[in-house]
Structure formats: structure tokens, C-alpha cells
Amino acid sequence: MLNLKLSAKDHAHEDALEKQESLIERAQDGDELAYKELYKRYCRVVYTLAYQMLGNHSDTDEVVQETFIRVFKNLHRLRNAKAFTSWLYQIAINLSIDHRKVRTRRRMLPLDDNPEFVSNYELATAKHVRNPGQVLENKELLKQINFAIEDLPEQQRAVIVMHEVEGMSKKMISEVLDCSLVTVRTNLHHARKKLRQNLRKYIQE
Template sequence: MNHMDTRLAKLARGGDRAAFAELVELYKDKIYHLAYRMLHNRHEAEEIVQETFLRVYTNLERYDDQQKFSTWIYRIGTNLCIDRLRKRKITYSLDAEMNDGEGNDWYSTLASNDQTPDQHVELSETQAQIRDSIDTLPEKYKAVVVLRYLQDLSLQEISEALSMPVTTIKTRLHRGREYLRKKLETLI
């Protein structure tokens, strides 16, 4: 699989549109799931997918085929999600000042996710609590938790995707898990 990605990326870099279309097919769902888990908003996740592939397309000549294509595309997608989360925080802090300082956490003031009936999959209460808890993770933990447990990337792959040492990834995973454990204990 990974060798095929690299070969497709090389072909796409040379102007092969069919190869690029194949890369889109291979990764659009993976990037969508990553973005949806990070942002928990369908519309924004779709935008991240489009933006990721736009970045991939315009930066293909910078892709180093010595590294896995998956690592490269996850780095682009994750960084776009983190940028989006940072913009949300800025928007929230402005809204909060107009909100008479009511003690809502910033997630509760975000636009609703407009779940459509077909998208509303029945989750067990525990799964729903875990998902909601992941949503409240600070962004530096959220990215590593999502990439590790929901996208199933190895520590090494996460390290490459986020340009951080494996030791930092391990620390953030540990702290993210602790945060989730404490959060879930208060719910049970």
C-alpha cells in the first residue's frame, strides 16, 4: 500500500491526473474521519478534506518520496485542523466578552453540528461520553489521541506527521489519556 502511494505521488507530481485522482480516492475518507474527530463538525471536516487535497496538489513538488505519503498527508490534514481549532478559540474569546461572561466552556458556544438522521448513528452511552470527552481535550493532546486511537497511526508516524520527537508524543498521549480518565470518572 505505502509503496503504491509513493508511486502514485511521483506520477501525480509529473502531471498524471489519474494518479492524483487515485490518491484522493485512497485518502479522502481517512482525512474526513480525522477532521471530523478533531472538529466534530461535518461541514468543517468536508472543508478540511478539500483544503488538504488542494495543499497536496499545489505542493506535490515538495513531497519527499523518501517518506511515507500517508505521513505527509496526515501532517497537512492535522495542521489544518489545529489551525481551525485555534481560530475557533479566537472567535469564542470575542463572543465570551459579549456574553456577560457566562461560565460556558467554549465548545458549548459553537454552532450545532446539524446531525442529519442518516448520520446519527446510535452510540452506546459510554462511546458517546468518550467521544464528547475527546472533543474537550486541549488541542495539543487532541491531535495525538485522535491520530493514535482513532486513525491507528504508530508513535513514529505521529512523530513524523506532527514533526515532534516520539518522547513528546508519548508524554502527550499519556497526559491526554489521564485527562480523559479524569473526565470520564466524573461522568460515571
């Protein structure tokens, strides 16, 4: 079993700031430690992206595993190491969209109600808000935000998640979604309009 906790040696290694390209080249040569390092670097980002798209842990878990399996299996085909990040995100987003379609066909509930995964927002508001009524209001608000995002079409949700939540540039998003910059801008525009409409109750307050 590989130990993913960072040792002092690992920290020193990180300080050396190994260039991504050489790391990918090493992984392409079959270096298992390079695979591990790539996973360590990107597992959280991939998890966050997939979770934003899917809204629950169990689906996200499946997508994370499938994403890295695909990436590792096809890494030797990647010609441009600089494109690794957008390629990785592309796989994660596409798998999330596919997963979501399958789930929609089965009519499964989309949102995570598992109490284990209490959001940071809920924790933060619970700490700082003394009035329990306000915590409930905040919970309701969070629920509505989730519903508003869930209500968006796939492409628009992907764009809004990557741009507004993950802070990716439009150019990067166009690479990840393999579409034009104009399409990204249009999707972003429509997504913002819908979100504004769906959250108007909280916006007007």
C-alpha cells in the same frame, strides 16, 4: 466530472496494487488520474482525522478540501515518496488545529448536531437495544465522550485521535506532528489521564 465510483476496470487496476511511490511519481509528473487515485485512497482517512479533531461536518469538509488542494499544489516538492502519508496527515492535522483556533476565537459551537450524521455507534445501539431509555443513555454517553475529547488541548487531542482511534504508531504520530517520540508519549499519557478523569462516571459503572 470525474467518476469516482469504482468500475470493473478500476477493480482490476486495484488488484494490480500499484505501488504508492510510482503513483506519487505519476502525480508529480502531472498525471490527473494519479491525483484522482491518491484522492480516492486517502479522502476517507483525511475526513475521519479532521472530523475527529473538529467534531462537525461543515468544518471537516473545508479542511478536507484545503488539505487536498495544498497536497496537490505542493506535491512536486515532495522529495521522498515514502513520506507522503505522514506529510498528508500532517497537513490535515495542522489545518484542523488552525481551523479550530479560528472557530474558538469566534466562539462557535464545536459539536455536530446535524441529524443527518448519526454516528455508527448510535445506529448500532439503536438496533440492538430495545429499551429506549438505554438508547438515550448511550446518546448521553456519546455526548460525554465527545466533550471529553473536545476538552483536550490540541496536541493531546491529535495524539489520542491518531493513536487510540486511528491506530497509528507513536513513530508515525511523531512524524505527522513533527515532534519527538518523547513528546508523543508525554501527550498521550496526559490525554489518557484527562480522559480517564472526565469519563470516570462511565468507567466506574
